[in-house]
Amino acid sequence: MGKFCTNCGKELGENAKFCSRCGKPTGDNMQNTPINVEHNGEKIEKKWYQTTKGICLWLVIFFPVGIYLMWKYADWKKKWKVTVTILWIAVAIGRIITLGDDTSDxxxxxxxxxxxxxxxxxxxxxxxxxxxxxxxxxxxxxxxxxxxxxxxxxxxxxxxxxxxxxxxxxxxxxxxxxxxxxxxxxxxxxxxxxxxxxxxxxxxxxxxxxxxxxxxxxxxxxxxxxxxxxxxxxxxxxxxxxxxxxxxxxxxxxxxxxxxxxxxxxxxxxxxxxxxxxxxxxxxx
Structure with missing residues (x-):
């Protein structure tokens, strides 16, 4: 089960030393279950584009935005982020090459x-x-x-x-x-x-x-x-x-x-x- 920041409730990676949302050092500042966190009396919730579904949607619609949101908000392991980034760059390059070769085709x-x-x-x-x-x-x-x-x-x-x-x-x-x-x-x-x-x-x-x-x-x-x-x-x-x-x-x-x-x-x-x-x-x- 993943770890969660006790300060803001964000899910953290196994080896995370700092919370990517609030910046607090992790250390003992983690627990095994998500918590309800309030800031100024309001519960902190992810916006739709910060969720996994929202990020995936942007990766399909317009991948540069999706890549940015993935690196900023996704709780994925770094190796998966790198893999997705390389994959989409390869697809973009291939598309450009294909367009350039339309006449020869x-x-x-x-x-x-x-x-x-x-x-x-x-x-x-x-x-x-x-x-x-x-x-x-x-x-x-x-x-x-x-x-x-x-x-x-x-x-x-x-x-x-x-x-x-x-x-x-x-x-x-x-x-x-x-x-x-x-x-x-x-x-x-x-x-x-x-x-x-x-x-x-x-x-x-x-x-x-x-x-x-x-x-x-x-x-x-x-x-x-x-x-x-x-x-x-x-x-x-x-x-x-x-x-x-x-x-x-x-x-x-x-x-x-x-x-x-x-x-x-x-x-x-x-x-x-x-x-x-x-x-x-x-x-x-």
Missing amino acids: VEESLIKNENCPYGATYNFSLEEAKDKTSKILSNYYNTEIDLNQIEETTQEYLNDGMCYMYTVEVPQGYSFGIQFTVYDDKVSDIMIKAGVTAMEEMTSQTEILEDVPKLFSKIVSGMTDDKLSVDDIQSAIEAGNTNYYRNGNAYGICKMQEYSALKMYNYDVSACTEEKAEEAGCLDL
């Missing part, structure tokens, strides 16, 4: 390929990309959309790359294009193309210009290591820039091109190494 999930414009591909095939995109489109429009059932158009691209294009028609009455660029059987780029005429800009057809950024956000978030929000896209558009980089992805956002009376809006994401992003002058998103 993302790049490891890509496949390096110097033939690609941005030096890498994603680690999924065209068939996998079509299946995932079909599910995303079906969920968004609440109707079955299967890219495998849509006529495919192909076109050769740089350095033996190949583009696969699909025109998607949706119940809302408009259509848009989805394009995948493939190198060595792996997808390197995903693009959504939406076009409107000058006449359509004055009609309800402009709904497509609201839907496509939302779809692009869902496709990027569902198929890459980045969580791209509609707010991210809108901020990029308002900034007036088009080329961005984040988490292993190079973005071309809202590249509008005019073809006579047709305005084409392109949103694309490409697997990209940090080195290639710097060479291309991509901004941080």
Whole structure:
């Protein structure tokens, strides 16, 4: 059974020479059972953060405060305090190292390929990309959309790359294009193309210009290591820039091109190494 200070009632360690609360020498100033102590007529009680439960709670919520409270108020043996301190410092250092390596971890999930414009591909095939995109489109429009059932158009691209294009028609009455660029059987780029005429800009057809950024956000978030929000896209558009980089992805956002009376809006994401992003002058998103 532990010893207790007869002056203030604090539990003391077996070899304690002084009470850590009131400072009184221990010596004979100890007894085997806790006592009710009063100071100016009031019983001395520990505050919640001085108790073992309170200290443990702070160690979980914000460990620097928990460590401080542990050393100041806990009646634990010194070796346990040292062990807890070392453990939490090791966890903090490990977390910092992990955060610092986020970019390299993302790049490891890509496949390096110097033939690609941005030096890498994603680690999924065209068939996998079509299946995932079909599910995303079906969920968004609440109707079955299967890219495998849509006529495919192909076109050769740089350095033996190949583009696969699909025109998607949706119940809302408009259509848009989805394009995948493939190198060595792996997808390197995903693009959504939406076009409107000058006449359509004055009609309800402009709904497509609201839907496509939302779809692009869902496709990027569902198929890459980045969580791209509609707010991210809108901020990029308002900034007036088009080329961005984040988490292993190079973005071309809202590249509008005019073809006579047709305005084409392109949103694309490409697997990209940090080195290639710097060479291309991509901004941080």
